[in-house]
Amino acid sequence: MTDWIDIAPLSDVPQRGARVVKTALGCVAVFRTAKDEVFALDNACPHKAGPLAEGIVHGNSVTCPLHNWVISLETGEAQGVDEGRVATYPAQVESGRILLDRSFLRGRTAA
Amino acid sequence: MRQKLIVIGAGMASGRVLEHLFDAGADFHVTLLNAEPRGNYNRIMLSPVLSGEKTYAEIVTHDAQWYDANSVTCRFGERITAIDLAAKTVTAENGDVLAYDKLIFGTGSNPFMIPLPGHDLEGVIAYRDLEDTQRMMDLGPDNKCVVIGGGLLGLEAAAGMAARGVDVTVVHIMGHLMERQLDEAAGYLLRKALVDKGITVKCSANSKQILGENGKVRALLLDDGTELPCDLLVMAVGIRPNVKLAQEAGLAVGKGIHVDDQMITSDPNVLAVGECVEHGGAIFGLVAPLYDQAKVAAQTLMGQKAKFVQKELSTKLKVTGCDLFSAGDFADGEGREDIVFRDPARGVYRRLVIADNVVRGAVMYGDTADSNWFFGLIRDKTDISDMRDTLIFGPAYQGGSPLDPLAAVAALPRDAEICGCNGICKGQIEDAIAEGASDLGAVRSTTKASGSCGTCTGLVEQVLAVTLGDDFVVPAAASICGCTDMTHEDVRRMIKSQKLTSMPAVWQECGWKTSCGCHVCRPALNFYLLADWPLEYQDDPQSRFINERKHANIQKDGTFSVVPRMWGGITTPDELRAIADAADKYMVPTVKVTGGQRIDLLGVKGEDLPHIWADLNAVGMVSGHAYSKGLRTVKTCVGTDHCRFGTQDSTGLGIKLEKELWGSWTPHKLKLAVSGCPRNCAEATCKDIGVICVDSGYQVSIGGAAGMDVRETELLLQVATEREAIDVIKAVTQLYRENAKYLDRIYKWMGKVGLDWIKERVEIERDALVERFELSQSIYRKDPWADHVQTKADRYRPLANLALEAAE
Ligand code: SRM
Ligand SMILES: Cc1cc2nc3c(=O)[nH]c(=O)nc-3n(C[C@H](O)[C@H](O)[C@H](O)COP(=O)(O)OP(=O)(O)OC[C@H]3O[C@@H](n4cnc5c(N)ncnc54)[C@H](O)[C@@H]3O)c2cc1C
Ligand code: SF4
Ligand code: FES
Numbered sequence: 001m002t003d004w005i006d007i008a009p010l011s012d013v014p015q016r017g018a019r020v021v022k023t024a025l026g027c028v029a030v031f032r033t034a035k036d037e038v039f040a041l042d043n044a045c046p047h048k049a050g051p052l053a054e055g056i057v058h059g060n061s062v063t064c065p066l067h068n069w070v071i072s073l074e075t076g077e078a079q080g081v082d083e084g085r086v087a088t089y090p091a092q093v094e095s096g097r098i099l100l101d102r103s104f105l106r107g108r109t110a111a
Numbered sequence: 112m113r114q115k116l117i118v119i120g121a122g123m124a125s126g127r128v129l130e131h132l133f134d135a136g137a138d139f140h141v142t143l144l145n146a147e148p149r150g151n152y153n154r155i156m157l158s159p160v161l162s163g164e165k166t167y168a169e170i171v172t173h174d175a176q177w178y179d180a181n182s183v184t185c186r187f188g189e190r191i192t193a194i195d196l197a198a199k200t201v202t203a204e205n206g207d208v209l210a211y212d213k214l215i216f217g218t219g220s221n222p223f224m225i226p227l228p229g230h231d232l233e234g235v236i237a238y239r240d241l242e243d244t245q246r247m248m249d250l251g252p253d254n255k256c257v258v259i260g261g262g263l264l265g266l267e268a269a270a271g272m273a274a275r276g277v278d279v280t281v282v283h284i285m286g287h288l289m290e291r292q293l294d295e296a297a298g299y300l301l302r303k304a305l306v307d308k309g310i311t312v313k314c315s316a317n318s319k320q321i322l323g324e325n326g327k328v329r330a331l332l333l334d335d336g337t338e339l340p341c342d343l344l345v346m347a348v349g350i351r352p353n354v355k356l357a358q359e360a361g362l363a364v365g366k367g368i369h370v371d372d373q374m375i376t377s378d379p380n381v382l383a384v385g386e387c388v389e390h391g392g393a394i395f396g397l398v399a400p401l402y403d404q405a406k407v408a409a410q411t412l413m414g415q416k417a418k419f420v421q422k423e424l425s426t427k428l429k430v431t432g433c434d435l436f437s438a439g440d441f442a443d444g445e446g447r448e449d450i451v452f453r454d455p456a457r458g459v460y461r462r463l464v465i466a467d468n469v470v471r472g473a474v475m476y477g478d479t480a481d482s483n484w485f486f487g488l489i490r491d492k493t494d495i496s497d498m499r500d501t502l503i504f505g506p507a508y509q510g511g512s513p514l515d516p517l518a519a520v521a522a523l524p525r526d527a528e529i530c531g532c533n534g535i536c537k538g539q540i541e542d543a544i545a546e547g548a549s550d551l552g553a554v555r556s557t558t559k560a561s562g563s564c565g566t567c568t569g570l571v572e573q574v575l576a577v578t579l580g581d582d583f584v585v586p587a588a589a590s591i592c593g594c595t596d597m598t599h600e601d602v603r604r605m606i607k608s609q610k611l612t613s614m615p616a617v618w619q620e621c622g623w624k625t626s627c628g629c630h631v632c633r634p635a636l637n638f639y640l641l642a643d644w645p646l647e648y649q650d651d652p653q654s655r656f657i658n659e660r661k662h663a664n665i666q667k668d669g670t671f672s673v674v675p676r677m678w679g680g681i682t683t684p685d686e687l688r689a690i691a692d693a694a695d696k697y698m699v700p701t702v703k704v705t706g707g708q709r710i711d712l713l714g715v716k717g718e719d720l721p722h723i724w725a726d727l728n729a730v731g732m733v734s735g736h737a738y739s740k741g742l743r744t745v746k747t748c749v750g751t752d753h754c755r756f757g758t759q760d761s762t763g764l765g766i767k768l769e770k771e772l773w774g775s776w777t778p779h780k781l782k783l784a785v786s787g788c789p790r791n792c793a794e795a796t797c798k799d800i801g802v803i804c805v806d807s808g809y810q811v812s813i814g815g816a817a818g819m820d821v822r823e824t825e826l827l828l829q830v831a832t833e834r835e836a837i838d839v840i841k842a843v844t845q846l847y848r849e850n851a852k853y854l855d856r857i858y859k860w861m862g863k864v865g866l867d868w869i870k871e872r873v874e875i876e877r878d879a880l881v882e883r884f885e886l887s888q889s890i891y892r893k894d895p896w897a898d899h900v901q902t903k904a905d906r907y908r909p910l911a912n913l914a915l916e917a918a919e
Contacts, residue, residue, distance in 0.1 A: 007911045008910050008911055014652070015286070017652075017653050021910050021912070022912045023913045034627055035294075035441075049669075054661070055657070056653070056655075056657075057653065058627065058633065059626070059627065059629075065656065065665055066665070068630070070630075
């Protein structure tokens with residue numbers, strides 16, 4: 001069962017950009033692509049926990065600001081030769097609002 | 112017994128239902144009511160009517176004879192105002208109550224009007240029906256019209272009026288036109304074509320208010336203060352299903368009137384078709400699915416089994432000379448690959464998005480001849496693995512062997528033009544080679560081929576390869592990144608020579624292989640564009656590395672460092688107190704004196720940045736740009752004010768330089784220093800630009816470094832006055848900005864072009880360079896901290912705080 005909660009208007013996140021949502025168990029980065037799709041990932045790079053929300057978004061990937069790992073926004077998987085994965089969460093846009101799934105809060109393991 | 116069928120709305124969908132019914136000989140007595148004072152017509156052809164390519168008579172789909180032959184009772188210009196589902200009656204506007212056995216909704220949609228102040232002024236219209244079209248046609252040449260909305264409808268309205276000589280401006284809120292159907296590259300080409308038709312296009316423009324005079328529209332005011340005068344204002348920003356009547360009648364309604372697969376609403380005797388319906392969560396805005404719905408509705412009415420299935424949709428724009436097509440889903444994605452083909456000379460762009468060997472989406476501009484074939488591949492989910500290599504060239508290329516580019520060049524006649532800019536033919540290049548030119552540089556210097564815009568470089572190399580055979584190896588010049596084969600230098604040349612002022616323009620004209628670049632090329636392009644077109648190009652923060660996007664250096668734990676400017680290394684007790692207070696207030700873990708003669712507050716939380724900046728701004732301190740590819744510090748020594756050896760006011764000159772140069776963006780960081788005498792206490796001879804003061808004036812030297820490479824500067828010029836020193840430094844900075852490759856410090860650039868070339872240019876073009884530098888500074892010489900505090904502070908806060916939500 002998904003339990004969508006309204007987070008904010010889509011326009012609060014720039015295209016090809018990201019903002020963070022604070023949760024009791026750490027920050028989740030919410031990305032908006034050039035095509036207005038949204039994705040939610042843990043805000044911690046699998047390499048050395050770099051804040052992914054500060055990276056450069058291109059296509060459906062983000063480049064970590066610390067050491068340039070490229071992470072897929074869809075799978076959380078590091079691309080190319082790098083190996084690692086960051087947790088992803090359900091996210092969607094409905095009538096111009098960003099929705100996240102409340103159950104992810106419960107499902108998240110403390111990092 | 113003959114059933115009574117009442118149809119609400121004579122639109123494109125309901126017209127189709129009736130055709131299907133009568134074609135099948137179904138026995139209904141139909142009463143057709145329409146709010147518009149006319150019967151069914153082809154609404155989508157209003158655009159050709161507007162542009163003068165068709166007349167209204169030509170777009171009528173059903174005329175009086177047809178209604179007569181099928182005994183349809185027509186009540187045009189009459190609206191239905193109420194429905195009683197239990198009694199199975201409708202009430203017409205004049206109070207008549209009519210009974211039905213079956214009822215069909217075909218009420219279409221209502222244009223959405225943004226509730227801007229002034230939206231109810233006379234002269235503010237939508238684009239939906241013949242009345243709107245007539246208003247636009249009546250406008251007449253040389254009147255002004257503003258169209259809000261750069262989607263399909265808005266652009267058709269704009270192009271139609273422009274064809275009639277109206278002075279049209281399109282105002283679009285998003286960064287590129289038709290963003291729902293097109294990617295940026297296609298949007299760029301479309302914009303270019305519309306601008307060629309004389310239409311003014313403003314993207315990323317926010318409307319604020321509609322201004323009027325005596326109750327009539329006068330102008331549109333944008334939120335940046337621009338006023339666009341107009342005699343008519345057309346809003347074409349979207350549609351909303353027309354559900355009011357259904358809702359009041361008590362039918363189930365969401366975004367549209369809910370229908371099942373048989374087009375039946377929540378009442379078994381009521382059907383709905385067209386833009387007013389919602390099916391499986393979707394609403395509709397194009398006719399193709401409406402026609403499918405109409406067929407299903409007719410079958411349902413006749414008691415046949417039928418099912419409406421949603422299909423892939425495609426879009427074309429009905430503007431003469433703008434051939435574009437888009438279909439399917441063309442967002443980037445995991446496991447999705449792009450095949451991009453660009454032919455800059457013909458203005459052609461094609462992009463296919465492929466996943467699991469199936470084409471998922473297609474965008475085309477300029478040459479859409481094959482669009483139906485591609486649409487078929489999308490709809491039928493055809494496996495394309497066998498034709499993948501040649502797929503993008505269309506159906507004509509399937510089956511044959513791929514062309515060898517060298518063979519193609521070899522086959523060209525001697526008079527085939529290779530370099531369009533300089534009019535150089537293949538024969539001239541062959542002659543140059545016969546006379547001894549054996550590489551690209553030599554061909555370029557003897558014939559000028561590829562010397563201007565550079566797009567033909569590859570072709571020239573191929574001519575060399577064909578002519579010289581194995582003696583010539585096509586050099587693999589390092590391209591910017593995987594998105595392009597072009598080098599930084601080639602791209603810079605293109606940006607200047609072809610006047611490319613936006614990123615999509617560069618992607619298109621330089622043949623980018625990806626749809627929108629990557630973290631390597633975007634920051635470089637952003638710099639080139641803002642350096643070359645300071646007025647036209649708008650800086651794109653999303654193409655900048657985090658430090659430059661947030662104007663602070665990111666630390667390994669995700670916090671930031673804050674370094675305010677201390678002009679020329681000079682500070683005051685007030686500034687120091689403000690720094691101390693800020694360090695206390697924001698619990699800054701480390702306060703350090705930097706190697707650049709100022710103070711660094713390290714470990715500031717991202718959310719605190721706007722606050723600490725505001726506090727520092729309050730005592731007049733501004734960003735030190737310690738994070739930028741731009742002016743960093745101007746170090747100084749104490750100079751004549753205090754030092755017994757000082758020859759000139761080195762501190763004063765350093766402060767002046769920093770105040771004139773700060774905020775400027777350069778290919779890499781730019782560090783300066785001014786020493787008061789050759790003892791050089793400010794280490795000026797290992798800076799990008801250093802000044803050594805001497806009795807007779809100022810020695811300006813460039814190309815020093817003390818990082819990964821250690822270099823001593825070389826003398827550029829010696830000048831007599833402070834003013835001249837400042838001008839020479841501005842000129843050389845501008846020359847560096849305009850010519851160097853992104854991420855080359857001055858010494859690297861100097862290694863490529865030579866000190867002599869720089870010297871000559873600075874001597875000859877000093878004033879022009881200074882003027883261009885100043886033009887750019889008129890935009891960029893301002894404090895980004897203050898700007899972000901005012902306009903972007905929100906962006907530094909978390910989007911939402913759910914920390915208080917119980918994690919149960
Ligand atoms: C703060 C400071 C060190 C200090 O505590 O003194 C510093 C700190 C950094 N330097 Fe530096 N550099 C600092 C003076 C220098 C100097 C000395 C100078 O400017 O007189 C140099 C050598 C001179 C030169 O640049 O030629 C210097 C050569 C570098 C280099 C090598 C550049 C090169 O071209 O070889 C880098 C790496 C780069 O830019 O790619 C670098 C990069 C960095 C970065 C920005 C690393 C990064 O990208 O995150 C450091 C940021 C630390 C942080 O988290 O805030 N820093 N750095 C100095 C700030 C000066 C200022 O007030 O703005
Ligand atoms: C200028 C223009 C260009 C377009 N170009 C294209 C294109 O190129 N391709 C494409 O696929 N689509 C295009 N469209 C969209 C297409 O026209 C619509 O999708 C289609 O017309 C919708 O059909 P419909 O039957 O649902 O509604 P409509 O055709 O809008 O008909 C609804 C009718 O119901 C009447 N009505 C509403 N309420 C009542 C009531 N209470 N009582 C009586 N009557 C009522 C209205 O007056 C209206 O005449 C274009 C639209 C416009 C305006
Ligand atoms: S540069 Fe010369 S004058 Fe200035 S402090 Fe050093 S030694 Fe003194
Ligand atoms: S922490 Fe992300 S690349 Fe190193």
